Amino acid sequence: MTxxxxxxxxxxGRDGRIGRMLEDRLPYLVVAxxxxxxxxxxxxxxxxxxxxxxxxxxxxxxDTSFVGLLNYAELFRDGRLWAALGxxxxxxxxxxxxxxxxxxxxxxxxxxxxxxxxxxxALLVLPTVISPIVAGATWxxxxxxxxxxxxxxxxxxxxxxxxxxWTVNPSYxxxxxxxxxxxxxxxxxxxxxxAALSNVDQSQLEAAELDGASYARVLRAIIxxxxxxxxxxxxxxxxxxxxxxxxxxxxxxxxGPGSMTETISLYTYVQGFTQFETSYTxxxxxxxxxxxxxxxxxxxxxxxxxx
Amino acid sequence: xxxxxLPSRKVRVLALRYVGAVALTLLFLFPIYWxxxxxxxxxxxxxxxxxxxxxxxxxxxxxxxxxxxxxxxxIGNSLVVAGVSSVIAVILGTLCAYSLARxxxxxxxxxxxxxxxxxxxPIAVVFPVFLAYVYFxxxxxxxxxxxxxxxxxxxYVIWMMRGYIVDVPLELEESALVDGxxxxxxxxxxxxxxxxxxxxxxxxxxxxxxxxxxxFALVLTRTEVxxxxxQLTHYFGGQSNFWAKIAAMSVLGTLPIFAAVTVMQRYLxxxxxxxxxxx
Numbered sequence: 001m002t003x004x005x006x007x008x009x010x011x012x013g014r015d016g017r018i019g020r021m022l023e024d025r026l027p028y029l030v031v032a033x034x035x036x037x038x039x040x041x042x043x044x045x046x047x048x049x050x051x052x053x054x055x056x057x058x059x060x061x062x063d064t065s066f067v068g069l070l071n072y073a074e075l076f077r078d079g080r081l082w083a084a085l086g087x088x089x090x091x092x093x094x095x096x097x098x099x100x101x102x103x104x105x106x107x108x109x110x111x112x113x114x115x116x117x118x119x120x121x122a123l124l125v126l127p128t129v130i131s132p133i134v135a136g137a138t139w140x141x142x143x144x145x146x147x148x149x150x151x152x153x154x155x156x157x158x159x160x161x162x163x164x165x166w167t168v169n170p171s172y173x174x175x176x177x178x179x180x181x182x183x184x185x186x187x188x189x190x191x192x193x194x195a196a197l198s199n200v201d202q203s204q205l206e207a208a209e210l211d212g213a214s215y216a217r218v219l220r221a222i223i224x225x226x227x228x229x230x231x232x233x234x235x236x237x238x239x240x241x242x243x244x245x246x247x248x249x250x251x252x253x254x255x256g257p258g259s260m261t262e263t264i265s266l267y268t269y270v271q272g273f274t275q276f277e278t279s280y281t282x283x284x285x286x287x288x289x290x291x292x293x294x295x296x297x298x299x300x301x302x303x304x305x306x307x
Numbered sequence: 308x309x310x311x312x313l314p315s316r317k318v319r320v321l322a323l324r325y326v327g328a329v330a331l332t333l334l335f336l337f338p339i340y341w342x343x344x345x346x347x348x349x350x351x352x353x354x355x356x357x358x359x360x361x362x363x364x365x366x367x368x369x370x371x372x373x374x375x376x377x378x379x380x381x382i383g384n385s386l387v388v389a390g391v392s393s394v395i396a397v398i399l400g401t402l403c404a405y406s407l408a409r410x411x412x413x414x415x416x417x418x419x420x421x422x423x424x425x426x427x428x429p430i431a432v433v434f435p436v437f438l439a440y441v442y443f444x445x446x447x448x449x450x451x452x453x454x455x456x457x458x459x460x461x462x463y464v465i466w467m468m469r470g471y472i473v474d475v476p477l478e479l480e481e482s483a484l485v486d487g488x489x490x491x492x493x494x495x496x497x498x499x500x501x502x503x504x505x506x507x508x509x510x511x512x513x514x515x516x517x518x519x520x521x522x523f524a525l526v527l528t529r530t531e532v533x534x535x536x537x538q539l540t541h542y543f544g545g546q547s548n549f550w551a552k553i554a555a556m557s558v559l560g561t562l563p564i565f566a567a568v569t570v571m572q573r574y575l576x577x578x579x580x581x582x583x584x585x586x
Contacts, residue, residue, distance in 0.1 A: 041432075114324060285435070
């Protein structure tokens, strides 16, 4: 990260007193509106909900007396909450390495220059930029047991009719979600890893080739260390997105069957907007923030150490 | 290996790579193809068993229905909300970024705090925001959504623009100051032109993020300012009756994004990696 360049502040304005005042305060004047909006929309509601999380407000009862840590104690007894955290962790742990691996393999294919490469790359990134809700909707149509092509293709290869209810059958809902997720985000990894691989020192690679080093050795000794920072950043960005996964699941299964694919974001939504457990939802939100902060800090620390 | 056989091996490898590239592209684009194709099918073709891979003819009745039923209003709402909020976020964010980049305002702590605002999960913010919006009567209005998306995109814009501004040579600004420009003129006449490509790219990506958002819009809209992703979920009913609308609406909501990102291809890597990877 580049350190910011700092002015020594002894330049002078020349537009009279008001102009000079505006100019002297410029660093703060231009920061203020943005920070104000962030405080208003980002921080103020958090403080408000922190207070709410110590009260006992529900749909029917606007009880603003303080109950201490009651809501937080409740978190530990809430089996559905921990199940939702488990679902979220499972999706993240499976999808993230898959996306990295597929993205890396895709990047390998395109690392050497070839005519038309830009064209292929431009097409391959399209899944990543569409709205996740559209991605989910698309795969819902693809997976449909009667009118979708997935069953048709599987039947063709199996040689007999394959009828899988991807969005309902407990054995297939997770594979379905992960296929959609990996389809949408592998190209993200691909794009970043392609950029990283292009920056690997060519002279080192050529020297290794002259020495007759095997590909596995070159990969371990030269390529992976060189692209490690990008892998770390990409994993962090994707990891944080995966932990808050909502749209794709909403479009594919709506958390079902039952609450089998309910992630922490879906569960929070259900508690807040269909059960109207106001105070309890606020407590869940803070649990999520605490967990995410802990994980992010841990990852950032490890990245620092690795560097 | 003789020198004469070397080119033929190279050609073979290249041919193999093309085969791989084409196969990969077909694989990844197939769902998008399927979506677009359904939008051109007639109901009979959509509900045909086995599924048809090519529509009999390209016909636009599915789109016509969206216009007739005024469903496209959702696209209009998305345009307004994403457009206005990204413009405001880029203006305020770029000014803030200039201060962070050139004066080190707030030090590294302020910069990290701003970035951390980006990391907070939307679901944790949306509930308190909803409570506040109910209190102030901002639910289901343009102002509330625009305010929220502005705040949502500000950390991104500030972080990205800070990177672009740091890349502008300091000497340019200094010589403009020596030539008698004041600081505001320096920002307007020197910095803005220098970062214009980054500015445009950042605006486009901020627009895309607001355009694609589902969860905020789901919670904060009812009937008046329903955005396109929320409108899309209205067609999911367990019944397969609304396939044509799902497909046509998705295409309408996706084409502008494809166009924008294709134009911004050069900045894509930097844009989606929060500036960490300069492609």
